[in-house]
Amino acid sequence: MRYIKLCFVCLPLFALAQQSPVEQVRKHVQTHTREIVQSFQEFLSIPNIASDMPNIERNAAWIAHQMRVLQLDKVQLLYPATKGMPPAVYGEIMTPGATKTLIFYAHYDGQPVDSTKWAAGLHPFKPSLYTDALQNGGKPLAYDQTSYEPQWRIYGRGASDDKAGVMAILQAYAALKANGIAPKVNIKFFFEGEEEAGSDHLHEILQANQALLQGDLWVICDGPVHQSGQQQIVFGVRGDTHLEITVFGPKRPLHSGHYGNWVPNPGMLLSKLLASMKDASGKVLVKGFYDDVTPLSAAEKAALAKVPPVESALQKELGIAQVENPKLSLAEAINQPSLNINGITVAGTGKYSANVIPTKAVASIDLRLVMGNDWKRQQDKVIQHIQSQGYFVTSKEPTDEERMRYPKIAMVVRSGGYNAQKTSMQHPLAQKVVDAVTTAQGKVVLTPTLGGSLPLFVFEQYLKTPPITVPIANHDNNQHAENENIRLKNLFEGIVTFASIMLLPK
């Protein structure tokens, strides 16, 4: 009820004239929660898996309709050259006399979903309203309310990742328009429909629409706010690539009694190989692993020093008594390249365990990259490390002849990958965004890089335009998993944040 009270008690009409445009937007949001949340319900009810083209096109049509209601110009669907792939939805507002153009990005597709894994009463495409997060004891509410409290949550696929981004951007402009506040920069809207499927065709859209998509800065709305709960602005992402390593035992599974401690066990070989890759403090022992890293700039170091500490709260939340290297904060750690085991498969365990010497052992390795790293070169270094451990490395199943020649054989399959991307923290327009958001939200965490990876290099590569990311979702949003949700305060304040960016000076 706090928002409604404010409306009647604190904001008599004469005060409105003195409010900043951002405060006018916040007020607008507080008095229009019903319109916003009910429009969001309509949007969330359209299934949005990238491979489900009929529903993807319903989503795109719904967004285009909202754009036309807002009287955006050049509203259109931008299809990639490859047939049958999701379109991006485009619209723009050009401002007479503007010297800068911002392009706002979010994606309307969501992660594939298994509705049976969702909690009772929830369904990914039947959004539902709760008094709080389930893990905090939240109770269901009728979706239709007169007004909506900021601590309430909406559960549904895309509620945070990333229909909330689409919604925040569109509603930010709607709030400006409703209050007669004109932007001073040109604004372009670009909503992708294939992000969760890997953005494999995004570059086709960018390439084919270079003139339409000219601009000075991409502002990406995706992901969660900082773990401290504060708004963050993120200047980069780590790159990413993978290796799958298979080491070999006997050609057929052997009885672990008849042959155990004579025939080599591939599970033990793989364990020794993986163990050789990192020391007890998490330092990667692969030769040259850290050699290419571009040192952090002074601005980045200063930003890292200001990141609010979240470590002990996170350790408690995750049940971790000690992190890999207690000398590094989380923010410092993700500014280094990493080597992680995503999975290991060796025969079976538990009820699938059998008395065998397995034929092979497989590990999937994730390599995250920072500026300076090249994803193929980073793969090479790991492969050279495997060779340094006495392995013959091949990209195919070993032949009988290779098996008899080499005591240790590793098949290494390289995945694709891409490098890290960073926009300078000194970028003038990005600094204006920081100023605007800081004014709107009181304080902002500046993050040199996200630990995760997004193919943001495409905007630089195909359009020569740098991106920055302004995420709005709550940190506990269950992104990519069952019971995805958004806390309404994050949606409401996200609208305010994006309105503040649209109001940059020319």
Next chain:
Amino acid sequence: MRYIKLCFVCLPLFALAQQSPVEQVRKHVQTHTREIVQSFQEFLSIPNIASDMPNIERNAAWIAHQMRVLQLDKVQLLYPATKGMPPAVYGEIMTPGATKTLIFYAHYDGQPVDSTKWAAGLHPFKPSLYTDALQNGGKPLAYDQTSYEPQWRIYGRGASDDKAGVMAILQAYAALKANGIAPKVNIKFFFEGEEEAGSDHLHEILQANQALLQGDLWVICDGPVHQSGQQQIVFGVRGDTHLEITVFGPKRPLHSGHYGNWVPNPGMLLSKLLASMKDASGKVLVKGFYDDVTPLSAAEKAALAKVPPVESALQKELGIAQVENPKLSLAEAINQPSLNINGITVAGTGKYSANVIPTKAVASIDLRLVMGNDWKRQQDKVIQHIQSQGYFVTSKEPTDEERMRYPKIAMVVRSGGYNAQKTSMQHPLAQKVVDAVTTAQGKVVLTPTLGGSLPLFVFEQYLKTPPITVPIANHDNNQHAENENIRLKNLFEGIVTFASIMLLPK
């Protein structure tokens, strides 16, 4: 055609009188291949999974019927006290004046089977005849033949493991009886129906029938002949027990980008833990692992020195350029306790790989034991090793409080287990068996222990009677797997071998 030729060319009637009883049995087998193989077909056609009681009882009835045809005494089904479990089938022939009693053991149940995994044209319970092993280019034959060649194979569940054992023992006695050759010892027949399901109720049968099952030596027919193709007599088995080790990462799966190289990865922790358990030459580094081992006797050492070398042929067959410790022969290696990884499960690999820091990593560990080892003490040593690596060891999922107190936590679940068993190679009756089989087969490999494990301790524990094992199946019989088969020569010579044992002097 060799057998038939022998029949007509080499063995005119006048020679028969001069043949040894064993040669008479061999001759009988050679001239009765049709009866033997067709009776075997009937037996193999009855499904024999221990949990399938209606069919198990059909198998037991079939065996009991054969015993009655052979005019054995006291033919009966021995049910365990626990209801609904497979019976053993018992029969005996007492010999007036005999001072020794041999008890012949085989099992009629088979490993669970997935018929869809069998090669085209094969079915586990529709036995089929081939000119050779499939991997040697064997071709199908009509099952019904006038006579049967020794290199032919029968494919079907139980063809080698272990209906061949039941068949060889019954047919050995049948051959003696048909030729009017009287045994000089008492013979008891005991065919189990629950071996492949773990023999969990065997002790109930032994306990309830101690008088009936009195004897001087159990002669077990199960498993394959030596890898060299020679008949072997085995004096012991390794013991066996297992541990399942789970180490823990974050309470929920984390994005390997956002948290990679800050939150500890349980796959890496487990790899380091497993790697610490063995050195590069396969020596187990667990403190005291070899301390309890009873040294081999002079007779056992002498026997090991005479085991034919199979190592280089096996390495080629298995595609292994180097074994764990090239200084040890296979026979020497399996006379030591072992530690083997049966399986490792950490999240997913291949198409199931995801960009996560997994929540846990699980390894299933197989410990084989030799004389002197105690299975619980051997488990304790491994657990102490895990503790020595800095782990808090628990038998349950860790609590939140434990997670915050201990940097490294291992949940260790102990399985049941049993110790090794050995019968002295000097045992007088066993030595007579060795002499008889050596005479019948020309040469015999004496094996102090099988690498694998059988609960043979039950015969010593409940009946105070030692066991030895005389396996007959071909080494490449696909025991426990799809396409199980017996080479007919192994069945035919198995009959001769068992007849030779039944003819021990009183």
